[in-house]
Amino acid sequence: MTMTRRTWLLVPVLAALAACANTSAPSSSTAGAASATPGSTPAVTPFAAAKPPKLIVFMVVDGLPIRQVLGYRDQLQPDGFKRFLDRGAWFANAYYGHGYTVTAAGHSIMLSGAYPERSGIIGNEWRDPMTGAPQYNTADPRYHYIGNKTEPLAGTSPENYKVETVGDVLRTLQPGSKMIGISGKDRGAILPSGHKGTAYMFMGSSGQFASSTYYMDKHPAWVDAFNAGKPADQFFGKTWAPMLPESAYARSVPDGQPWQANSGNGNKLPAVLGAGMDGPGPRFYGNILPSPFGDELTLAFARAAVEGEQLGADDQTDILSVSLSSHDYINHAFGPESRLSHDHFLHLDAYLQDWFKYLDAKVGRDNYVAVLTADHGFTDTPEWAKSQGRDAGRIVPAQAVGFVNAGLARQFGEGRWVIGMSGTGFIFDEPLIQQRGLKQDEVYEAAKALVVQVDGVQTAFTRAQLAGTDTTTPNLAQMRHSWYPGIAAPLQVIPKPGWMFGSRVMGTTHGSPYENDTHVPLLTWGPKWVGQGRIEQRVEIIDLAPTLSAILHVPAPRQAQGKLLPLPAK
Template identity: 70%
Template sequence: MSKFAPRILSTLPLAFALLGCSSTPSLAPMPVAGAAAQASRPKLIVFMVVDGLPMRQVLAYRDQLQPDGFKRFLDRGAWFANAHYGHGHTVTAAGHSVMLSGAYPQRSGIISNEWRDPASGEAVYCTSDAAYSYIDNKTEPLAGTSPRNLKVETVGDVLRTVDPASKVIAVSGKDRGAILPAGHKGVAYMYMGATGQFASSTYYMASHPQWVKDFNAAKPADAFFGKAWAPLLPEAAYARSVPDGQSWQYTGGNGNKLPAVLGDKHEKPGPLFYGNILPSPFGDELTLAFARAALEGEQLGVDEKTDILSVSLSSHDYVNHAFGPESRLSHDHFLHLDRYLQGFFQYLDGKVGAANYMVVLTADHGFADTPEWAKSQGRDAERLNPSQMMAWVNTGLVKKFGEGRWATAFSAAGILFDQKLIAQKGLQPEAVYAETKALLLQLPGVADAFTEAQLRGDDRQTPYLAAMRKSWDPQRAAPVQVVVKPGWLFGSRVGGSSHGTPYAYDTHVPILGWGPAWLGQGEVKTPVEVADIAPTLAKILQVRAPAQAQGQVLPLPLMPVAAPR
């Protein structure tokens, strides 16, 4: 049983397992705007994350959007044009830990997707917990199964502490994209790449509720076998994007050219096919189908107890990693996503009622342009190989301090050291860190490096130090943090793109809201941070903000805009 007893359980036909797109949308009726003055709480808060979506992509394709997808936010919602992350190591787990807790990694402990324990050197995955396993699915070592590593509470945790009858359900293509927003008292469901199912873990329940069993039994992932990902628009519409088939674009999986047929190299659906669904538009379609099943199966938003449904859509991140945000494949994926959102919002209008729910959409990080493409445009852009960087550092430390493997591992965005060796040599750790910093600054791709003394200090003037400090948990993070130059990426594989820096292309993400009774309408240009979402939702829910939250309430627009642009 789910630890939430469903109010009404129904058998789920395959008919709603796959999410259709509305071609002739009817725009949602507009509730009376009252923003901060609204006394009643929404019946449902839908919190959405588009993994790896920089704000620049939202605005770059605005003229090609459907009237009720992203434009619902831009034309009739409240949106923040200058929203950023405040921490410097901008990766998926860190972003997802900030959104609904309001706490930066320095407090949450989620410093990266994975890291090495500074004391033991053992690998740690952000949501791994060997005490729990996936339900009805194989659990690999370090698989994400619980929020044990998350040191802070979320808005959902506060809500369920005050009112245990409220439900918090989180869904994602990635385990970390579901577990971290779900917090400690919600329930997380994640996509299983080996089976095409969605599953929870034994942290949350002993067995799946019937609606999950019904969804998985219908095998909705199999419906995408042999389906083509084809461009939505004529070729001329993609002139602003880099064409398919570039040498730096990843050729594995579904290939790097459209149309791409899923499963064309396989006889029948299997683990490779199921894994390849995520780096295509169909990964988002399938996730939204499961979100609909969760809403129906758990009967979210049907009474006066406010529920939270968190939906993290992972596919855009996979697409951008493989092909770069400048690519036509990324451009077209975004347009597919826009249509899926339109269908999902119109479903919510009918199921929950347009005046009864609100939506907040953000991203966990932005994206750098692919270095090879950026370099072809005359920019300084390269890849910094962490192994080569570590070898350079150790060679220099040996010259300075004598034989030994001084730097032991590259962890998250930093360098770990052999503390026993440092002690045996009678050295002060900070002296080794300072020498490491000096060595790093000799490398062409390094913009700066920060030592433990700097990270523990209060210097607010040095560029990017404050941001890296917010990413630094002294119990888990390395004592020397490294920042690459703008346009550069950590990595050894040529091809594809990534993120993880304190630069605007990685920190500038959307914060888009719809629900005029609670959020108002209009563009807000005031600088805000993603950490501000949690205190804002807490105020709307009329509960206290999460205890470790570092954000503040967003400056919501109080009046509707005169007319959509």
């Protein structure tokens, strides 16, 4: 392989082994207690009692709020999500604790246990707060996709990721272990893979899965064989039809609403992929992910990885991370309240049942641990929420910036003081502030006083607040977890609940510190390791990395901020 590594990630093996010996058997005081059902006797999971599994199957459903999992529970397959809910251990109150809940931030947290305040992955993309230059979370111009075109700012390496992951620690101690990350999105593959794993992502231009030259010079034979079969082409002309009769969708919003995006595959079921096209091509490949078939294709590649890399075939534990991207695309376009989202979830459930059946046969039912979570939840579409009598709406970024600039011009003189938004914050013309002899914090504070007057804005936090010690102001602690000095904008803006930044009057998003966006599934299965039951205790997703480390008998990632999950006893 031809790759570079951050020197600070090279954990001395002897020191790590010593730490492992000291931490592989957590005490009951650190492991915490949990009840499988309310009122039952608390139990502590003896992580060190079981030999580590042969395989950790770590799964992410991009953009899946817990309310959808539980809201459609009565329509689930016997052994998809129900494997977790009926026969695994799962957390009814699992939350993200950071404020800007987007895909890259969520994926950076899961296997590192570290919030963006430590990892530097503050969002999907942002702008340099000093120059305004665009940045992307996994961009690295030194590397390119193998056999596929690499666009500017495409995700090709974990260079910007400032922390280590469970996989990094495992592969430092056991170089023979494998860490494979797969996703429809570059960030969904690269970030969970850490610095020492290998990431493969879907290429919308070719319908292939590809890695980058950060990881290797050329693909292994199994990847070439998978791509040579052109598996994406099999979905051309395939119909996305509802899983259930029309009456089963009474709890969700019908198709074809004016706020539902009517592009790509349209906004009504049934929908035919490739309709109106002559044959498979970049436009068609790009439309696979916003359909159930994006998940089907990703899981097909995951099976190829299990076979090609012989994951779980020996006693050195491997980790397979599979981030399924389709639900996020569908929720963005149609809203989590839609029938299209409802139906996609049911398709996904059926795919999971087949996936588990495969793993049981290939790896062995008693040889792996499965974990499923999400990188964020979702906010209901504002237009639908308003129709239900709720306060909701859209804040047009350009209008908000214009309003603040007009006010700053009155106070400090003419100038484009705010040059735009970066993530969920405002960045400023820093040379202009310096030329006028002004103090940065004075301008930021004045901008805050203005932006909170914009309809739909809840509050804003300045750099001084984010660097301070106030622990009482609502949402401030969450935004601190999302704020990395020198990368994040110096003024962070939070919409009201139900509101979102956006200039298009269709679709919806996520990214707030509120329940809809922070409350996600955290589901585990593996009878030898995680026990069974519903746990009511509130936990955070940062707790997952230390817990998986304990199951693997390795130290937690050094920057991890969580604690062991209170899993019920086996």
